[in-house]
Amino acid sequence: MNDQRPQIIIITIFLVGIVLLIKLFSIQVLDDSFLKKAERNAIQRVVDHPYRGLIYDRNGKLLVYNNPIFDLMLVPKEFELQDTTKFCELFGIEKEALIEGYNAAKKYSWVKPSPLIKQISTTDFAKIQDFLIDYPGLFITTRSVRSYPEPIGSHALGYIGEISGPRLEKDTTGYYVQGDYVGLSGMERFYENELRGVKGVKYKMVNVRGIDKGSFKDGEYDTASHEGSNITSTIDLELQKYGEYLMQGKTGSVVAIEPKTGEILAMISAPFYDPNELTGADFGKNYQKLNANTTKPLFNRPVMAMYPPGSIFKIVQSLIGLQEGILTPETTYACNRSLVACHNHPSPVDLFGAIRNSCNPYYHQAFRKIINREVSSNTFTDTQIGLDQWRDKVAKFGLGSTLGIDMGGERGGDIPSSQYYDRIYGEGRWKYSTIYSLSIGQGELQVTPLQMANLAAIFANKGYYYTPHLIKAMDGDATKIPTEFQQRHDVGVDAKHFDLIQDAMAAAIYGTAARAVISDIELAGKTGTAQNPHGEDHSVFIAFAPKNDPKIAIAVYVENAGWGGRAAASTASLMIEKYIRGDVQRTALQDYVLAGNFIY
Incomplete structure (x- = not known):
C-alpha cells in the first residue's frame, strides 16, 4: 500500500495538470470573454x-x-x-x-x-x-x-x-x-x-x-x-435689434408678423437679457441671477403675459356684427355717456365714426344687440345663449386658446363663457348688465400680445391668418417647415366687410394716434388703453402697413405707460418705418420713445 502512494500522487498531479491545461486552452482559444475584458480595460x-x-x-x-x-x-x-x-x-x-x-x-x-x-x-x-x-x-x-x-x-x-x-x-x-x-x-x-x-x-x-x-x-x-x-x-435681425433698442428700460412686448405668411419678423419681451449670459460655465450663476430679478427678464411676455385687449377688441365686435347683419355701415348710436364713459367726439356716430373715435357707448349698445337676440323670453337665458354664440365666433379669430406657435409656454388667454358666469353669480342670476364691459375689451377678456399681432394680420388679410411661427426654412429648404404653418385659417367673416374696417383704422391714426402718422406710408391701426387696477394703464396699439399691400402687422404693449396713442403707437410706427424704409427719419419721435416719459 505504501509502495503505491507515489503513483497515486503522480496520477493526481497529472490529472490536475490536464484539467488546468484544458481550462487554459478554453480561456485562451475557445472563450474570448477574458480577451474582451482585457480589451475593455485598454479601450x-x-x-x-x-x-x-x-x-x-x-x-x-x-x-x-x-x-x-x-x-x-x-x-x-x-x-x-x-x-x-x-x-x-x-x-x-x-x-x-x-x-x-x-x-x-x-x-x-x-x-x-x-x-x-x-x-x-x-x-x-x-x-x-x-x-x-x-x-x-x-x-x-x-x-x-x-x-x-x-x-x-x-x-x-x-x-x-x-x-x-x-x-x-x-x-x-x-x-x-x-x-x-x-x-x-x-x-x-x-x-x-x-x-x-x-x-x-x-x-x-x-x-x-x-x-x-x-x-x-x-x-x-x-x-x-x-x-x-x-x-x-423668420426673424429680421435688424428689426429685432431696433425694437429692443426702443423697448430698453420698459416693460412690455412687441410682436411683428408678415401677414401673408404668418412669419414672425420680431418678437420682443421687455425687459430682455443678453443670451450670451446663459452659456458656458457661468450658466447656473447667471440663471439664478436672472430668475431672482423682480422685473422677470426670463418671462416670455409675447406668449405668456395676458392683458385685457382694450379698445382694439372693438374691431372684432364690429366684424361679428357686420357678418351677422346686426350692424351695417349706417348703424348709428349716440355717444350716451350715462351708459359708459367716453372722451369728447362728435355724436351720434355711425360704425365708421365709432371705430375712428373709439366710441365706448356705441359698442355698449351694439354688443347688447349682438348678445340679446330675443331667442328666449327669459332675459337671463337669452343672454346666456347669445354670449355662447358670440364666444364661438370670437374663437375663430384665434382668441381664447393657443395659436400653436413653435415655442413652449404659450398661453391661450380667456374668452369667458356662460359657464364661467354661472360659477361666479349662479345660473340664471346674470344678464347683459353684468357683462357689458366685454363690449369694449375689458372685464374678463384676456389676450396675449401674440394674439393681438395675429388680429392685426387678420385685419390686413381681410379675414384669414396663418399660424404665427419662427421657422422659415430648414437646411435651406422652405418645404421642410411643419405643415401646420402652411395652412390658412379663415375667421368666418366675408372679405367685403373688411373694407370699411381698414378705412376706419386708417382714419383712426389721425385721431387717437397722430404720432404714428408716417408721411409716405399709409398705416391702418387702432389704439387701446388697457385698464390696470394695480397702477397706470397699459398702452396698446395694433397696426398694419402699407394699408393697400400690407407687409407688416404689429402689436405693441407697454405696461403702465397710459394712453395707447403715446408709447405703443409711437413704438409701432417707428418699427414699421424701420422695416419698410430700412431706416428711421423721425429722430424726434425716436427720442420721445427712448425717453419713456409717456404719462406726463
Missing part, C-alpha cells in the same frame, strides 16, 4: 458630440453659432492622485468640488467616465492640457456651447443647458445621458430633435497611464457624428 469609448445646427435670420445673417468647449472626464478606477493641493491649483478646482465630483463619478460608475470639470474654455484648456499625462483616468471630450454675435432675441431663440433628471427619465429614445445639453426654451427646445444632430462614437487604445495609443482596430467600430440641421428663422 476608451469616447462619445463624439455633434455640432448643433446654426440659426440664421430671414436674410441669412447668423443669429446663433457654436463655440467649442471642453469637459474633463474622470474614470474612477484608473484615477490616481498623490498631491491633491497641486492638482487643484493646476486644474483650477476647489478641493471640495474635486471630492464631490469624484464621489459622484464613483456613484455613477467605477469604470465609466463622468465629467469632473465642465465647460472648460479654450484658454483654460491650453493651460491644463500638458498635465493630463500625469494623471491616469483623466481625459478630455470636446463639445460646444451656443454663442450669439448679436445679443438679441433671447426669448425667441431660447437657450440650452444640461438635461434635468426628470427630462432624462422621460427620454424614451435613449439618445441622452447624464450631462448632455438640450434646448430648454424657445426655438432651441421646440426644434431640439432637428438641431441636436446625431452622436458618434470613437474607440481609442490607451495604456495604463491613460495615454492615447491610437484608434482601436483602425476605427472599425467607430461611428461618425452628424451635425444638426441649420434653421433659417
Whole structure:
C-alpha cells in the first residue's frame, strides 16, 4: 500500500495538470470573454458630440453659432492622485468640488467616465492640457456651447443647458445621458430633435497611464457624428435689434408678423437679457441671477403675459356684427355717456365714426344687440345663449386658446363663457348688465400680445391668418417647415366687410394716434388703453402697413405707460418705418420713445 502512494500522487498531479491545461486552452482559444475584458480595460469609448445646427435670420445673417468647449472626464478606477493641493491649483478646482465630483463619478460608475470639470474654455484648456499625462483616468471630450454675435432675441431663440433628471427619465429614445445639453426654451427646445444632430462614437487604445495609443482596430467600430440641421428663422435681425433698442428700460412686448405668411419678423419681451449670459460655465450663476430679478427678464411676455385687449377688441365686435347683419355701415348710436364713459367726439356716430373715435357707448349698445337676440323670453337665458354664440365666433379669430406657435409656454388667454358666469353669480342670476364691459375689451377678456399681432394680420388679410411661427426654412429648404404653418385659417367673416374696417383704422391714426402718422406710408391701426387696477394703464396699439399691400402687422404693449396713442403707437410706427424704409427719419419721435416719459 505504501509502495503505491507515489503513483497515486503522480496520477493526481497529472490529472490536475490536464484539467488546468484544458481550462487554459478554453480561456485562451475557445472563450474570448477574458480577451474582451482585457480589451475593455485598454479601450476608451469616447462619445463624439455633434455640432448643433446654426440659426440664421430671414436674410441669412447668423443669429446663433457654436463655440467649442471642453469637459474633463474622470474614470474612477484608473484615477490616481498623490498631491491633491497641486492638482487643484493646476486644474483650477476647489478641493471640495474635486471630492464631490469624484464621489459622484464613483456613484455613477467605477469604470465609466463622468465629467469632473465642465465647460472648460479654450484658454483654460491650453493651460491644463500638458498635465493630463500625469494623471491616469483623466481625459478630455470636446463639445460646444451656443454663442450669439448679436445679443438679441433671447426669448425667441431660447437657450440650452444640461438635461434635468426628470427630462432624462422621460427620454424614451435613449439618445441622452447624464450631462448632455438640450434646448430648454424657445426655438432651441421646440426644434431640439432637428438641431441636436446625431452622436458618434470613437474607440481609442490607451495604456495604463491613460495615454492615447491610437484608434482601436483602425476605427472599425467607430461611428461618425452628424451635425444638426441649420434653421433659417423668420426673424429680421435688424428689426429685432431696433425694437429692443426702443423697448430698453420698459416693460412690455412687441410682436411683428408678415401677414401673408404668418412669419414672425420680431418678437420682443421687455425687459430682455443678453443670451450670451446663459452659456458656458457661468450658466447656473447667471440663471439664478436672472430668475431672482423682480422685473422677470426670463418671462416670455409675447406668449405668456395676458392683458385685457382694450379698445382694439372693438374691431372684432364690429366684424361679428357686420357678418351677422346686426350692424351695417349706417348703424348709428349716440355717444350716451350715462351708459359708459367716453372722451369728447362728435355724436351720434355711425360704425365708421365709432371705430375712428373709439366710441365706448356705441359698442355698449351694439354688443347688447349682438348678445340679446330675443331667442328666449327669459332675459337671463337669452343672454346666456347669445354670449355662447358670440364666444364661438370670437374663437375663430384665434382668441381664447393657443395659436400653436413653435415655442413652449404659450398661453391661450380667456374668452369667458356662460359657464364661467354661472360659477361666479349662479345660473340664471346674470344678464347683459353684468357683462357689458366685454363690449369694449375689458372685464374678463384676456389676450396675449401674440394674439393681438395675429388680429392685426387678420385685419390686413381681410379675414384669414396663418399660424404665427419662427421657422422659415430648414437646411435651406422652405418645404421642410411643419405643415401646420402652411395652412390658412379663415375667421368666418366675408372679405367685403373688411373694407370699411381698414378705412376706419386708417382714419383712426389721425385721431387717437397722430404720432404714428408716417408721411409716405399709409398705416391702418387702432389704439387701446388697457385698464390696470394695480397702477397706470397699459398702452396698446395694433397696426398694419402699407394699408393697400400690407407687409407688416404689429402689436405693441407697454405696461403702465397710459394712453395707447403715446408709447405703443409711437413704438409701432417707428418699427414699421424701420422695416419698410430700412431706416428711421423721425429722430424726434425716436427720442420721445427712448425717453419713456409717456404719462406726463
